[in-house]
Amino acid sequence: MLEIINGTKKYGTKVIFENLNLKFLPGKIYGLVGENGSGKTVIMKCLCGYTSLTSGGVYQNKKKLRNKDNFIESAGIIIENPKFMEDFTLMENLEIIKSYSDNKKQIDIEYWLNFYDLYKYKDKKYRKLSLGTKQKLYLIQAFMSNPNNLILDECFNGLDEKMAIKTREFLKSYIKDDRIIILTSHIKSDIEELCDEVIRLN
Structure with missing residues (x-):
């Protein structure tokens, strides 16, 4: 399980998101959608431990990330x-x-x-x-x-249709009870075909 609890992220005075609560459960494919600048990539970086929240916490199976400079596992x-x-x-x-x-x-x-x-x-x-x-x-x-976890930001960029189809089929076959996939795509059909749950960001 991956969670963001009461997450706020700021760069200087610019607020990317505030008091954000998200939970990602195993066995599901999640899609993050929103306009450019809505925070999709920043959320993914926080989930991986690549960047830390301004306040709040990111947890993997109840273990806090960036608590001791630790990152997402598997x-x-x-x-x-x-x-x-x-x-x-x-x-x-x-x-x-x-x-x-x-x-x-x-x-x-x-x-x-x-x-x-x-x-x-x-x-x-x-x-x-x-x-x-x-x-x-x-x-x-x-x-x-x-x-066990795939965090994929615009993973279909640059692929021809044959390879995009092959990748979508792989992702659908990959998800199991102990696995989480979180992805973004600017292609609406990718989100509709793949995702069990869609999180829309304003």
Whole structure:
């Protein structure tokens, strides 16, 4: 379970949200929707522990995040544009991420390269990859360790229709009783097709 309790976030005098209470339960896909600037990405950063609330708390299974500089556990995350090693190949970047994973023995990079039709790009340097190929790389790094939580900010950006369909089908099959998916998308049909619950932000 993930929760924000009485959450307020300010940047200087600008209030992003105030006294926000949200609860995300396992077994569901949640969609965050709202206009640009409504706070979707900031909420996701707070849920991951990437940024702290001005007041209130974020909790994972009743354990407070950022209490002792701790972050979300067992999570695959895409927020904004993840940073990779520009002069390392696609494969080298994935191998580095795998080496830091608690589930490294279960990670099959070859499977994911085939899943997203990226095998032919595995030896290409990251800085030379197209935007669509980079987006597939972001998805692989989020999915490959089989985490209990997926936090996905505009995860369909740059995907062609074939890969977008494949990703939607994967997400629908991925959700189980011990897993939470939270996503944003500017494409209305993604939210309608995937989400069990939609949270609309003013």
